[in-house]
Amino acid sequence: MKTDEQHIKYAEWKSADELHEITVGWISELKFSKDEQLFLQNLIRNYPITPISEIEVKESKETADRLAKLSEQIDPLLEKIRNHNNELLVLVDSEDQLEEEKEYKQTHRLLSEEVNSYLETYKAHKRIIFELIKSFIKKEKVKRISK
Numbered sequence: 001m002k003t004d005e006q007h008i009k010y011a012e013w014k015s016a017d018e019l020h021e022i023t024v025g026w027i028s029e030l031k032f033s034k035d036e037q038l039f040l041q042n043l044i045r046n047y048p049i050t051p052i053s054e055i056e057v058k059e060s061k062e063t064a065d066r067l068a069k070l071s072e073q074i075d076p077l078l079e080k081i082r083n084h085n086n087e088l089l090v091l092v093d094s095e096d097q098l099e100e101e102k103e104y105k106q107t108h109r110l111l112s113e114e115v116n117s118y119l120e121t122y123k124a125h126k127r128i129i130f131e132l133i134k135s136f137i138k139k140e141k142v143k144r145i146s147k
Contacts, residue, residue: 020088024085026081030115040067041067043129044060077114084104
């Protein structure tokens, strides 16, 4: 995460090309996360392993619901990033618009924090999902061996 922290700290020194590349990277990563989340939601809800207990059924549903709520945040965030990327013109035109340029870079820094926060939250949820599925698979394996 040191790279992300450096990016936030030194965003005002980045060139327009660098800021554009960072923004395109955010869009790519968020689109991938969106596809991955759909896959994980389907996996949790439709995986053929039968949970062993009512607690696991409840945990599975709650995890899928949290992931669905997190997924709802992607499209608005992507829209903000696309709009931000479209406003990059203020940095590359030949006019000196110091206030607008400063505001753009401030917005970039805030978006960077928002994207990083979202991705950290998503990765934490993903770890929970992997652990949940792993426990289901282990229990199913034990159940089959016992038969």
